Amino acid sequence: MKENSCKILNAIVEKLDFSNIHTEEEVLIGEPYEVILETAKNENFDLIVMGNRGFSKIKRFFVGSVTQRVISDSPCPVLVIHSKSDI
Numbered sequence: 586m587k588e589n590s591c592k593i594l595n596a597i598v599e600k601l602d603f604s605n606i607h608t609e610e611e612v613l614i615g616e617p618y619e620v621i622l623e624t625a626k627n628e629n630f631d632l633i634v635m636g637n638r639g640f641s642k643i644k645r646f647f648v649g650s651v652t653q654r655v656i657s658d659s660p661c662p663v664l665v666i667h668s669k670s671d672i
Contacts, residue, residue: 587612618654626660633663
């Protein structure tokens with residue numbers, strides 16, 4: 586699973602233009618919001634940027650929201666990029 590995730594991440598990064606921007610990619614395993622918060626704290630992040638998949642309020646109630654949990658407990662500012670989804 587981790588190997589496949591690394592391939593997908595690398596393919597995405599290759600398509601984006603990160604000229605003059607230092608990036609590091611890493612695939613982490615675990616409960617998403619916990620891993621994001623732990624990494625941000627341990628690595629002393631200045632900013633977390635994440636997407637919001639656009640769940641309806643009802644679906645978000647039942648499945649929870651990683652983004653909402655990160656916003657609530659983040660040690661640094663969180664920038665949320667809203668993307669509409671049919672999920």
